[in-house]
Amino acid sequence: MFSARGALEHLLRPADYTAAAARARDLAWLRGHWHLHALACDLQRDGDQVADEVAGVPVVVRNDGGRLVGFVNVCPHRHSLLVGPGATHAATLRCMVHGWTFDDAGALCRLPDGPSFVGLDGSAVRLRRVAVERCGALVFVNLNVDAPPFVDGVPDGGAELRARFGAHRPVDRWTTSHAVDWKVIVENAVESYHVPLVHPATFRAFRPPELHDHRLWPGGTRYADRKPWGREPMGLAARLLGALFGAGAVSRFVHTHYFPTTMTYANELVSTAFAVMPRADGTSRVTVASFLPDALSSSLLRPLQWAFGRVFSQLGRRIVAEDMRLWPHVQRGLQSSEHAGVLGAREERVHAFQHFVVQGRGHVDDDDAVDAVAPPVACPAPPLRLGRRG
Numbered sequence: 573m574f575s576a577r578g579a580l581e582h583l584l585r586p587a588d589y590t591a592a593a594a595r596a597r598d599l600a601w602l603r604g605h606w607h608l609h610a611l612a613c614d615l616q617r618d619g620d621q622v623a624d625e626v627a628g629v630p631v632v633v634r635n636d637g638g639r640l641v642g643f644v645n646v647c648p649h650r651h652s653l654l655v656g657p658g659a660t661h662a663a664t665l666r667c668m669v670h671g672w673t674f675d676d677a678g679a680l681c682r683l684p685d686g687p688s689f690v691g692l693d694g695s696a697v698r699l700r701r702v703a704v705e706r707c708g709a710l711v712f713v714n715l716n717v718d719a720p721p722f723v724d725g726v727p728d729g730g731a732e733l734r735a736r737f738g739a740h741r742p743v744d745r746w747t748t749s750h751a752v753d754w755k756v757i758v759e760n761a762v763e764s765y766h767v768p769l770v771h772p773a774t775f776r777a778f779r780p781p782e783l784h785d786h787r788l789w790p791g792g793t794r795y796a797d798r799k800p801w802g803r804e805p806m807g808l809a810a811r812l813l814g815a816l817f818g819a820g821a822v823s824r825f826v827h828t829h830y831f832p833t834t835m836t837y838a839n840e841l842v843s844t845a846f847a848v849m850p851r852a853d854g855t856s857r858v859t860v861a862s863f864l865p866d867a868l869s870s871s872l873l874r875p876l877q878w879a880f881g882r883v884f885s886q887l888g889r890r891i892v893a894e895d896m897r898l899w900p901h902v903q904r905g906l907q908s909s910e911h912a913g914v915l916g917a918r919e920e921r922v923h924a925f926q927h928f929v930v931q932g933r934g935h936v937d938d939d940d941a942v943d944a945v946a947p948p949v950a951c952p953a954p955p956l957r958l959g960r961r962g
């Protein structure tokens with residue numbers, strides 16, 4: 573059931589999605605939260621590293637002797653990124669321009685042409701550390717190195733994440749960029765009110781309230797199916813997979829939002845992480861990674877499992893592509909809206925997210941709203957065949 577009984581206040585104002593000041597405030601606020609940064613499979617070997625932006629800040633996470641360490645990916649010499657974006661491998665963390673090299677604590681440990689820098693206190697040259705936490709197949713980052721552990725903010729201490737993304741391997745992954753505010757994407761992902769119009773072929777209709785198991789907590793929300801899906805294409809695909817691989821309750825889905833930017837969508841067979849990140853250039857990046865559990869595989873079933881996992885993740889791509897077509901239109905409407913907006917009880921997870929945002933970073937001032945920036949003209953939805961990460 574829903575927790576709310578009826579209409580809810582739309583807590584964010586249009587300017588909160590469109591003003592330049594809102595974007596700047598979002599980025600600063602997000603720097604104190606945990607975000608999905610990488611997949612553990614990209615950081616398995618000593619020397620593996622993954623660089624990407626986190627809340628507008630370049631970050632690199634490395635496997636250093638089996639330990640994951642993270643730093644702001646900016647060189648103290650002349651400000652270049654140390655390493656380029658994506659997953660790479662290097663014996664040491666060395667700047668790409670002049671070769672300044674840093675140890676696993678971020679201290680300068682090699683300075684080419686040292687005599688040119690006589691007088692420089694090399695011991696004072698350090699990279700800024702960021703907090704890194706692995707939860708199963710997922711690696712999270714927080715720019716606040718003193719932040720409490722990610723799993724401390726989750727009611728079950730991360731048990732569901734470990735179960736859904738523990739001994740799993742990726743079957744599909746992709747990223748896309750969008751000229752829309754990151755909150756538009758998040759809000760679309762955590763409500764089912766749009767399902768009949770946007771996903772008529774896959775989900776067909778939204779489910780009645782009694783089939784919803786909604787949970788809201790200060791750091792997130794969760795939807796779980798109370799009953800398995802039926803004859804909808806998504807339900808049939810899940811049943812087929814369950815029958816083939818012996819996974820129980822495969823047609824029940826759990827969608828969890830770990831505030832602010834990470835969502836997971838899982839049943840017993842396929843687990844998908846969906847992360848949204850605003851970037852310094854004003855765009856929003858969507859990263860999706862789907863996993864299959866190792867435990868289900870036998871050498872005989874593995875190819876079949878892999879093939880059906882791909883089919884299932886393609887279905888997921890189709891659903892997200894249907895959502896993507898909406899996002900520019902929502903963003904365009906927000907730029908010109910004179911309405912306060914309103915939410916229904918079915919959209920209470922949106923309300924909980926908005927509450928979290930308003931509590932954390934407040935509203936932009938009316939004066940700031942005058943500076944509202946127009947994002948590029950609504951872009952067409954990207955094709956279903958989406959680029960791989962890195």
Ligand code: FES
Nearest residue numbers: 647649650667670
């Ligand atoms: S800019 Fe990094 S070593 Fe010079």
Ligand SMILES: [Fe+2]
Nearest residue numbers: 760770771895
């Ligand atoms: Fe959707």
